[in-house]
Amino acid sequence: MNTYIYIYVKSIYYSMNKIFQISSLFCLSLMSTLTYAQTKFKPEDTEFYTPTLRTVTTAANKAPSDAIVLFDGSNLNQWVSSKNTSQQAPWQVKDAVLISTPHTGDIQTKQNFEDFQLHVEWKSPEVIKGEGQGRGNSGIFLQGHYEVQVLDNNNNPTYVNGQAGSVYKQQPPLVTAVKPAGEWHTYDILYTAPRFNADGVLIKKGIVTLLHNGVVVQYNTQIEGTTEYIGLPKTLVHGPGPIVLQDHGDLVNFRNIWIRPL
Numbered sequence: 014m015n016t017y018i019y020i021y022v023k024s025i026y027y028s029m030n031k032i033f034q035i036s037s038l039f040c041l042s043l044m045s046t047l048t049y050a051q052t053k054f055k056p057e058d059t060e061f062y063t064p065t066l067r068t069v070t071t072a073a074n075k076a077p078s079d080a081i082v083l084f085d086g087s088n089l090n091q092w093v094s095s096k097n098t099s100q101q102a103p104w105q106v107k108d109a110v111l112i113s114t115p116h117t118g119d120i121q122t123k124q125n126f127e128d129f130q131l132h133v134e135w136k137s138p139e140v141i142k143g144e145g146q147g148r149g150n151s152g153i154f155l156q157g158h159y160e161v162q163v164l165d166n167n168n169n170p171t172y173v174n175g176q177a178g179s180v181y182k183q184q185p186p187l188v189t190a191v192k193p194a195g196e197w198h199t200y201d202i203l204y205t206a207p208r209f210n211a212d213g214v215l216i217k218k219g220i221v222t223l224l225h226n227g228v229v230v231q232y233n234t235q236i237e238g239t240t241e242y243i244g245l246p247k248t249l250v251h252g253p254g255p256i257v258l259q260d261h262g263d264l265v266n267f268r269n270i271w272i273r274p275l
């Protein structure tokens with residue numbers, strides 16, 4: 014009887030061993046086939062022709078053809094007062110330039126945005142007065158909550174995470190991009206909004222890249238929360254929001270503002 018059991022177990026062992034050998038051979042053969050197939054790719058195997066892409070045209074000092082023009086020098090139709098969003102933006106337009114009019118309050122876009130490419134040109138006041146945060150201060154609030162600082166940065170020392178090109182009170186710029194006083198600066202901002210789940214929990218922080226006069230000064234900077242003057246950043250749950258321009262009591266000039274939702 015024991016002999017029969019021994020033969021039976023032995024035959025199962027040999028069968029299992031055979032199955033294992035056959036499987037291993039099959040896997041090896043599949044891998045070599047795939048490797049061979051990879052080396053046999055033709056260039057056109059990884060080239061595709063859909064979707065059909067939109068064409069965007071550009072010209073010097075003009076918004077790209079698919080941009081939403083927020084200010085082109087003619088009017089403030091795209092803007093309202095932040096104090097009272099049913100009222101017109103109270104800032105002045107003179108000689109095709111938008112001037113931050115002291116003590117009238119911030120202005121903001123009528124439209125709300127999420128992820129975007131934003132272009133803004135700004136210039137510090139002609140008459141230099143004040144110092145540090147008190148000289149040529151304004152700011153661009155992304156979605157109304159996260160300030161990219163605008164400040165006269167010519168021989169005007171201040172805390173580095175509050176100078177021009179900073180994410181205010183969070184991240185200093187990588188370098189100080191300067192221009193002679195009286196010249197126009199450009200900001201090109203690439204922004205990915207923070208994301209919240211259905212329960213209002215932050216699942217991904219906002220990210221910003223900023224080119225100041227064509228120089229990268231913020232590179233995929235993680236935004237920690239609201240840009241507070243006093244205290245730590247706060248997490249606010251929000252959806253799409255406006256672009257806000259800050260009235261900090263200085264005559265900062267703006268022109269050629271456009272945005273491309275992404």
Ligand code: MG
Nearest residue numbers: 150151152163
């Ligand atoms: Mg400011």
